[in-house]
Amino acid sequence: MKVAAVQFCAEPFRPFENQRRLSVRIEEAGDRGAELVVLPELAVSGYVLEKAKLDEVAEELNGPTLQSWTALASQRNVLIAGGFCEVSEGKLFNSAMLVGPQGLILHYRKLHLFDQERNIFAPGDLGLPVADTPLGRIGLCVCYDLRFVEVVRLLALQGAILTAVPTAWVGGFDQTPCDAEGFITQARGAVVQANLNQTYIACASQSGSVANQTFLGNSLVVDPYGKVLAGPLNAVAERTLVADFDARVALAAQHRSELVNPRTDRRTDVYGVHLHDRVL
Amino acid sequence: MKVAAVQFCAEPFRPFENQRRLSVRIEEAGDRGAELVVLPELAVSGYVLEKAKLDEVAEELNGPTLQSWTALASQRNVLIAGGFCEVSEGKLFNSAMLVGPQGLILHYRKLHLFDQERNIFAPGDLGLPVADTPLGRIGLCVCYDLRFVEVVRLLALQGAILTAVPTAWVGGFDQTPCDAEGFITQARGAVVQANLNQTYIACASQSGSVANQTFLGNSLVVDPYGKVLAGPLNAVAERTLVADFDARVALAAQHRSELVNPRTDRRTDVYGVHLHDRVL
Numbered sequence: 001m002k003v004a005a006v007q008f009c010a011e012p013f014r015p016f017e018n019q020r021r022l023s024v025r026i027e028e029a030g031d032r033g034a035e036l037v038v039l040p041e042l043a044v045s046g047y048v049l050e051k052a053k054l055d056e057v058a059e060e061l062n063g064p065t066l067q068s069w070t071a072l073a074s075q076r077n078v079l080i081a082g083g084f085c086e087v088s089e090g091k092l093f094n095s096a097m098l099v100g101p102q103g104l105i106l107h108y109r110k111l112h113l114f115d116q117e118r119n120i121f122a123p124g125d126l127g128l129p130v131a132d133t134p135l136g137r138i139g140l141c142v143c144y145d146l147r148f149v150e151v152v153r154l155l156a157l158q159g160a161i162l163t164a165v166p167t168a169w170v171g172g173f174d175q176t177p178c179d180a181e182g183f184i185t186q187a188r189g190a191v192v193q194a195n196l197n198q199t200y201i202a203c204a205s206q207s208g209s210v211a212n213q214t215f216l217g218n219s220l221v222v223d224p225y226g227k228v229l230a231g232p233l234n235a236v237a238e239r240t241l242v243a244d245f246d247a248r249v250a251l252a253a254q255h256r257s258e259l260v261n262p263r264t265d266r267r268t269d270v271y272g273v274h275l276h277d278r279v280l
Numbered sequence: 281m282k283v284a285a286v287q288f289c290a291e292p293f294r295p296f297e298n299q300r301r302l303s304v305r306i307e308e309a310g311d312r313g314a315e316l317v318v319l320p321e322l323a324v325s326g327y328v329l330e331k332a333k334l335d336e337v338a339e340e341l342n343g344p345t346l347q348s349w350t351a352l353a354s355q356r357n358v359l360i361a362g363g364f365c366e367v368s369e370g371k372l373f374n375s376a377m378l379v380g381p382q383g384l385i386l387h388y389r390k391l392h393l394f395d396q397e398r399n400i401f402a403p404g405d406l407g408l409p410v411a412d413t414p415l416g417r418i419g420l421c422v423c424y425d426l427r428f429v430e431v432v433r434l435l436a437l438q439g440a441i442l443t444a445v446p447t448a449w450v451g452g453f454d455q456t457p458c459d460a461e462g463f464i465t466q467a468r469g470a471v472v473q474a475n476l477n478q479t480y481i482a483c484a485s486q487s488g489s490v491a492n493q494t495f496l497g498n499s500l501v502v503d504p505y506g507k508v509l510a511g512p513l514n515a516v517a518e519r520t521l522v523a524d525f526d527a528r529v530a531l532a533a534q535h536r537s538e539l540v541n542p543r544t545d546r547r548t549d550v551y552g553v554h555l556h557d558r559v560l
Contacts, residue, residue, distance in 0.1 A: 111547045115539045127550055147542060149429040149476050150551045173540065174475065174505055181460055185475060185506055192472035195454065195465060196429050225454055226465055259395045260453065262427060267391045270407055271430045274559070275551050 004034035005241045007219040009208035012046035030076035038204040039082030047168040058087035074101040083166035091122040106131040114144035136161040136247035143167040156197035157280040161250040168206040169216040187218040195226025198253040224253035284314035287499040289488035292326035310356035318444045318484040319362030327448040338367035354381040363446035371402040386411040394424035416441040416527035423447040436477035437560040441530040448486040449496040467498040475506025478533040504533035
């Protein structure tokens with residue numbers, strides 16, 4: 001199976017133009033064999049944090065993006081994961097969804113709001129859901145969520161073999177923006193967390209510059225051993241990465257030998273991670 | 281304040297010879313200004329997994345290593361963290377301790393036994409303790425423990441500003457032993473976890489080859505932003521890294537701005553990590 005990570009620079013507050021351009025990228029990814037296409041954070045609205053303008057382009061879950069992606073998913077027989085600006089009961093959410101030929105599969109609202117996002121969005125209230133798909137169990141999280149080790153851990157322990165990460169990586173948070181191999185700190189975080197949780201991680205980032213916002217790109221796909229299969233892309237590229245993934249590889253990474261099993265070697269008699277009232 | 285990570289190749293089953301050589305290295309680290317000296321996993325016994333021979337050189341907690349390190353700590357006014365082969369009630373443990381001028385500060389038994397270690401050692405039964413020292417609160421874990429994200433998370437959430445990691449990194453677990461910048465996968469794991477948990481991590485590894493065992497070295501010191509302060513050392517070096525550390529830097533990394541606080545931004549209403557019956 002193949003996953004595509006679409007690095008894309010969304011025009012701020014131009015959802016229809018962005019949808020049109022994203023459709024082209026999704027079709028191109030389908031042409032390259034992708035069965036799962038990951039799009040960036042706020043790919044439809046653009047990532048510029050102006051509340052009044054986001055209010056204008058926000059949509060309800062059952063809005064034009066879900067319609068558009070369902071139609072594309074059906075035509076191309078792909079799954080699509082991406083970020084959009086959601087309005088619900090008067091509140092904005094930095095949301096993502098996974099959509100298939102029959103419509104919505106997974107709905108997620110970003111749990112960890114970064115910096116000025118706190119002044120605009122309500123914090124996510126849908127937990128950390130995973131969904132079974134024909135490609136295997138898949139989880140979603142968004143950008144700053146990746147910095148909280150509980151997130152990928154909980155998705156992986158719920159059985160996700162791939163975590164799709166719509167993101168819009170920006171600088172200023174860590175001290176070194178890019179290392180000698182071209183990785184930003186956030187992308188290294190994805191690599192190591194794929195390794196430590198034995199799960200694929202596919203990050204699709206915004207790139208380039210819009211308004212007062214500069215993105216770092218660095219989209220990449222990592223396997224459950226922490227091997228980088230594709231990327232990281234540079235900060236300005238608008239390109240699509242395509243990489244193979246296979247649930248059996250994730251299972252093999254969890255059970256490496258008779259005596260080395262990173263999942264069952266966990267000391268659940270000593271510690272655990274809980275999600276609401278489930279302990280994992 | 282300064283921390284030293286001593287990369288060292290211990291002679292298998294020669295505890296007195298190893299103690300003598302370690303004493304020289306501890307004194308040298310003290311001469312270079314170190315107030316905390318981290319030594320490798322099983323630094324005293326050597327890391328070769330032969331049960332009968334380890335039985336012969338294992339010692340009780342209150343044994344010659346604690347005596348030796350207490351004397352050195354007192355003479356040099358340093359703290360010493362390192363690994364030793366412990367026997368208690370007929371069972372062997374892959375243990376580590378933190379020792380100061382007044383004696384034992386922290387006693388830890390490796391929670392996650394790697395591969396053949398399972399056939400030799402009993403699993404750790406002392407949880408994940410941290411201790412307050414004049415240098416700040418310090419935690420300990422050993423080698424394979426680092427692959428379980430709960431470990432550093434729990435030490436950091438208990439307030440450790442530095443995690444000392446006696447280790448004996450070996451190959452065969454992950455696919456790529458060393459990347460273009462000289463890091464093995466395990467060392468990248470330490471770098472990223474320092475960043476994600478806003479804690480210093482100081483890893484002191486065995487190096488070189490003994491009997492049928494080849495070590496990967498890669499000792500390093502990372503700051504709470506994920507910046508590598510020293511190392512990684514190559515696979516065969518026997519050298520000591522010295523780096524600055526400061527509890528205030530760890531606190532600053534946790535609270536970066538009014539709106540970005542990697543600790544308080546955790547969604548403890550949604551998830552948590554528990555250690556026995558404490559939830560963090």
